[in-house]
Amino acid sequence: MNLQTSVLIIGAGHMGLVLGSRLKVLNIDYLILDKHKHVGDQWRKRYQGLTLFTPNKLNRLPGFYIPHSQGDYLTKDEFADYLSEFALHHQLAIKTNCHVLRVTHDGINGFSVFTEHGVIKAKQIVLATGAFNVPVKLFNGDTEFLQLGLEQLQSMNFKNQQILVVGDGASGRQIAKKLSDKNKVYLAQGKKRNLFPEHILGIKTFSLLKWSGLLKLPKNFNIAQFLKSRDPFPDTDINNEALIALGVDLKSRVVSVGDDCVTFDNGEKLAPDIMISAIGYKDDFSFIDIPKLYQDSNEFDISAAEKLGVFKIGQPWQHNRASGLICGAEFEVEKLLEKLNVLK
Template sequence: MKIKTNVLIIGAGHMGLALGSRLKVLNIDFLILDKHKHVGDQWRKRYQGLTLFTPNKLNRLPGFYIPHSQGDYLTKDEFADYLSEFALHHKLAIKTNCHVLKVTHDGMNEFSVFSEHGEIKAKQIVLATGAFNVPVKLFNGDTQFLQLGLEQLQRMDFKNQQILVVGDGASGRQIAKKLSDKNKVYLAQGKERNLFPEHILGLKTFSLLKWFGLLRLPKSFKIAQFLKSRDPFPDTDINNKALLALGVDLKSRVVAVGDECITFDNGEKLAPDIMINAIGYKDDFSFIHIPQLYQDNNKFDISGAETLGVFKIGQPWQHNRASGLICGAEFEVERLLEKLNTLK
């Protein structure tokens, strides 16, 4: 396979698909690559019981219908199917099962993108891998207890196990809640979490935030900076009191992981059957082999990357609170189009 394109989009999530649909309308040559076998698999393979926390009206992709769900929120599989339908409806140029191994630049005006299937030449690269790129691991060594990441929890049929969930963000709390009915669950907590009510005056809180314009406030605004510093998420019965009522044992921060046990910052130790890492994700641009795009501390230089023709889209708080959300796709795509060299 040797292909040439103007804009190569890496990642067929909601941002990559929304960008592709807009480029198609503009008759701009593009290609979307995704490492998964099917569009939407990045959601299908996530942990059992995961739901989106934004209301369905906020999960509508540009130019498409509002998704519907069986419950109050879309499940991961419902949203995966929605993404797949969107791609088919717009007949987007997508190559799935195509894992990008390396990206180089010729020093002039063209990128070479290498995968297991061959080489693709592109004028511009858009990194649409999203916020959930590479899971952060708490401990890389071998232990007597089983270590699992969020990407390994597509099925959670555990029973009568002692399970420690490390990380009490929205995902960690959802997992602890789901596993608590058949297992003894411990939840290791770090910084103070700020949960906001799921509803205010009978309306979904996220809908109110959108209505008042708070999701679109530029990140430089003081109110936006306050929201970012608190990093709140909806309380879908996952607050500490609700978890304690389900029998979840709340622990303090993990400070050490040994072969046999885990140590918390209060000196307490625990030897679980299973430890689940739910401490978040990090970006990984190691596949981009362009030395000038890395600063002295090996940090990826996004400003220099844009000058060369490499762009990011869909990162949390890239421009505002909605940047990483589905409802922010239309705004983020239009912002990016202003930067792209959209020669037909």
Template sequence: MVYDVVVIGGGQAGLAMGYYLRKTHLSFMILDSNESVGDAWRKRYDSLVLFTPRLYSSLPGLALDGDPSGFPTKNEIADYLERYAKTFNLPIQVKCKVTKVRKENNEYHIVTNDSKIKSKKVIIATGPFHTPRIPSFAKDLPKNVVQLHSSEYKNPSQLNRGSVLVVGGGNSGAQIAVELSDSHDTYLSIGHKIRFLPLSIGKKSFFWWCEKIGLLKANGDSFIGKKFKDKPDPIFGFELKERIKNNEVQLKTRTKSIKENVIQFEDLSTLKVQNVIWATGFNKDYSWIDIPNLFDGNGNIKHNRGITENTGLYFLGLPWQHRRGSALLLGVGDDAEYLAHHIESN
């Protein structure tokens, strides 16, 4: 069988794509490497809570259960995604790792861990988070220091007693630092000034206000989009700010090097710790896509709203693919709908 469309990735982007493909006459299949739908969320650290309220944490066609103004846990999202797939009877093949995509005679050949699949069109919906980004000097830490990437961190029981350095200033690093400050002397290394934003203003979610001023719908080329696109993500909520104020989390500048068990920072201060959490993000890995002319000079995917120069090849769930929320639950549905219309008419 040759499918009309194969979607690679069964997370929020792939499921949203499936929802809109269900509305077409096209045959399609969603492939995901996890054991079950939602596992990408289940595997994250135990205490993870989204900073978007439930009202802004749903995919098209199915609202997330619970208080719309409350904040869902990662397990809620995992269970929601599983329910989403069942509600719309989406054809998903789990435990299916794609190892190669190539094009032959106007058909895409998809090689997986146990099969070969053919399709007229392919949508890459694997998201932007592929392989943990850890600085090369991490190898210079002695073996008795516990070091984990944030994707490996689950809870404080994994760590040695003593102090911990969290490296990275995103919301994951902030949440982990706050949690660890209850049990460890905690330091947070950040290479930029932290911007804190409230979770709510008055009795309305911060994202309600963003919707009102047009930020949620602003594309990357708009005036308001350009103002936000290249800035580091803000930290939502004031828990970390309070911990810093009370000296429960101590700020350090950018981590620059490690010699034996001494960590040196950009301001030339040094520190010895018993644990390091690398909340340093992820690198993209598209090495399995054997398609020419895919990247620009900076290594970014060449596309227009997810449509590439290679006929029949699409991307979904990229940061700022079109708007601020393109890689988030609250925004990926708009991009999926756009691609579904384009695919059906071409």
């Protein structure tokens, strides 16, 4: 496979698909690459029981129907199917099962994107790998207990196990809730979490946030900075009291993972059967082999990258609270189109 395109989009999540659909309408040459076998697999392979926390109306992709769900919120598989239908409806140019191994830039002719199936030449690159790219996890290779990361929880058919979930964000709390019916679950907590009510006056809170304009408030505004600092997420019966009622034992922060036990910051120790790391996600752009795009701290320099023709899209708080949400896709795509050289 040796191809050439004007805009190469890495990632066939909702941002990559919406961008591709816009470029197609504008008659701009593009190609979407995704490492998974099918569109939507990045959601299908996430942990069992995962649901979106935004109402279905806020999960509508531009120019497409409002997705429907069996329950109050879309499951990961329902949303995966929705993404697949969107790609099929728009007949998007996508190469799946195509893992990007390395990206280089020759300074003259643009980018060379090396994949398992050959090299693709591109004038500009868009990193649409999503807000939840690579799970972060604690690890000790010699433990006597089983260690699992979020990417290993597509099936969670555990029974009669002592399970420690490390990390009490939305994912950690959902996992603890799901596993508590057949197991003894411990949840290690770190910083204080801010949960907001699922409904206000009978209306889903996220719908009110969108209606009020708070989701699209520029990130440099004081109110937006306050929201970002608190980092709240909806309480779908995953608050501390609800989890305790289900039998979940709340623990303090994990400070070390030994061979046979885990130690918390209050000195307490626990020897679980299974430890699940749910402490968040990180970006991994190590496949971009362009030294001048990395600062002295090895941090990816997005300003230098954009000057060269490499852009991020769909990152949390890239422009506002909605940047990493599905409902922010249309706005983020339009902001990116202002930067792409193909429109100038």
